[in-house]
Amino acid sequence: MFKKLIGQRAFSTSFSWFLKASIEGNGKVVSVNEGSKDPLKFPGIWLRDNCQCEVCYSENAQSRRIDYSDFSFKVKAENVEITDKVLNVNWSDNHKSAYHIDWLTDRSFTKEKQEQYLNEFYRPPYQTWGKSKFKDVVKYFEFDEVIRDDKVLKEWIETLSTYGIALIRNTPKDKTVARTLANRIGFIRQTTYGEEYVVQAKPNATNQAYLSAKLQWHIDLPYYEYAPGVNLLHFYEQTKTKGGSNIIVDGFNIAERIKNQHPEDYQVLCEVVVDWNDITVEQDIPYHNIWRAPVINLDADGNCTRINFSIPQRDSHFNVDVDKVIRWYEAFGKFVNMVKEETMLFKVNEGDILTFSNVRLLHGREAYDDSDANVRYVVGAYMDWDIIYSKWRVLKNQLANRH
Structure with a gap:
């Protein structure tokens, strides 16, 4: 009962130095390991809210099912004791709870333990980079290995x-490669442009991406409240001319720079709400999207x-x-000037997949010559970070359990 799983992670760390518990603050706080240099303190209301008994918690669903229609926010701990590494609590509402010490330690309110959990299971902390560091941060992965390993x-x-960026190379000559990669993780995020979409020059284009002219810095779909988190661009065919190079800038790095160098401008760009919109027709369906948010x-x-x-x-x-x-x-002018300074140009090879964070990296494309003999054909797909991070946590647990 007490070897709890979080995701698929089990805790079995030994903490034999936990000796006893006490009640503080008129029953509002439970202190574990009284007499140690740094006892762990747990708010009573939090402990009662997270009771692990079958009435209050579903083992199968791994979620709280305590009945809040009959929950007292004034509940107090009346008696506590530790037996065989289990904290037992009697509550003022006549309920009894038991918590394994390992479970409590993993959820302690110490900054060190909280940061450890967030870094290990919330999401990897991002690292910003500038133009000079691009070659150091960009990494290549083999398509078959990503799919199979x-x-x-x-x-x-x-x-x-x-x-915010990674490249996958040596893909099969198949226009469904982006979908195969997305399905390996979860599923494609559908947008105005469907699931998979094709970026190539075409007449009477309703979107500037469908021209061979220069495509300046942008994130895709800023007019969406929930903009797609990740872009998967499979370069099925790449132009053979000198044009068509990709434009990449780490937007988080620009935000960090302007925060350090121009804090007042940074505040303006964080607070002033901008209107983003898109009025278009895709596959004979008219759309009018609007989202309001700061830069x-x-x-x-x-x-x-x-x-x-x-x-x-x-x-x-x-x-x-x-x-x-x-x-x-x-303020926006200073942001743009920094973007210019940090713009990186590089050309993705035919057959590679450029994967990047759409909500972080400003991206674009240089102009290129388009003709029947010189085709640039890119198949794109979006994914949401929620689905990617979910897969990452599952993989972490599965790989840990294998060892």
């Missing part, structure tokens, strides 16, 4: 998450989670106070 698949996901998006800890950037998709409607407009352009 779980360890290689895990390494590819970690590289993609950490640096730099942060999580609750102040870390970058998304960069919004696309000159064509930035709406002429700017729904902010008029006195903020000029100030925003000043």
Whole structure:
């Protein structure tokens, strides 16, 4: 009962130095290992909320099923004791709970333990990079190994998450390669452009990506509230001319630089809401997408989670106070200048898959000559980070259990 699994991870660490427990704060806090230099303290309300008995917790679903219609937020611990590495608690609501010490230790409120868990199982911490470091961070993976070897698949996901970019080479001559890769992880994210989409020059294009002209920096679909997290671009055919090189910039690096060098401009780019839109027709279906968000998006800890950037998709409607407009352009101008400085050009080889974080890397393409004898044919597909990170955690647990 007490060897709990989180995901597929089991804890069996020995902590024989846990001797006893005590109640503090009039029953509101339970202290484990009283008398040690650094006892672990657990809020009583949290312990009661996470009772592991069959009434309060579903082992099969690995989720809480405590009945909150009859839950007291004023519950207090009345008696505690440790027996055979198990903390037993009697509560003021006449309920009894038992927690294995290993389970408690793994969930302790120490900063060290919390950071360890987040780094190991939330997502790999990202590392920013500039133009000069591009050759050091970009890594190649073999297609067959990613498809067949779980360890290689895990390494590819970690590289993609950490640096925002990774390349997969030696793919079969097949237009379904992007789908095969997506299915290896989970499934394709469908958008306005369907599931798989083809990027090639064509007449009367409704999207600038479908021209042979230069495609400047952007993220795809900034006008989506939930923009696709990852782009898979399979270069089925590559232009033989000098044009058509890919444009790549680490947007998180730009955000970091402007934060350090121009903190007031950084604040403007994090706070002023911009309108992003797309009015188009795809496969005879009309679309009008709008999303409003700043250029730099942060999580609750102040870390970058998304960069919004696309000159064509930035709406002429700017729904902010008029006195903020000029100030925003000043800050945005500094952002753009840094993007110019850090722009990296490289040409993906025919048959390779360029995989990158769509919400992090600003990307584009140089102009190229398009003719029947010089074709550039790219098959793309999107995936969501949620599905990729889920696969990563499953792989971590499975690989750990094999050893």
